[in-house]
Amino acid sequence: MTLPTTFTCECPRCGHERVQTAHTREELLQLLQSGAEIEAYCASCDEHFPLSTEERADLDRTLSRKK
Numbered sequence: 001m002t003l004p005t006t007f008t009c010e011c012p013r014c015g016h017e018r019v020q021t022a023h024t025r026e027e028l029l030q031l032l033q034s035g036a037e038i039e040a041y042c043a044s045c046d047e048h049f050p051l052s053t054e055e056r057a058d059l060d061r062t063l064s065r066k067k
Helices: 025-034 053-065
Strands: 007-010 017-020 039-042 047-050
Touching: 007 053, 017 039, 025 053
Parallel strands: none
Antiparallel strands: 007 017, 039 047
């Protein structure tokens, strides 16, 4: 069983950093490579939102280092 990869992103509504744990490393790499939206969630605001372009780039760099 593959465990989810943890990363943080900023909620556009409240501006707080939120820990995300919904996807495995492989799923995230596939979403990044395909250009598909990566959805995040803020429990405080009860809001789903897409990662920004900058957050996607940061995540891509982070995942590339963790090979």
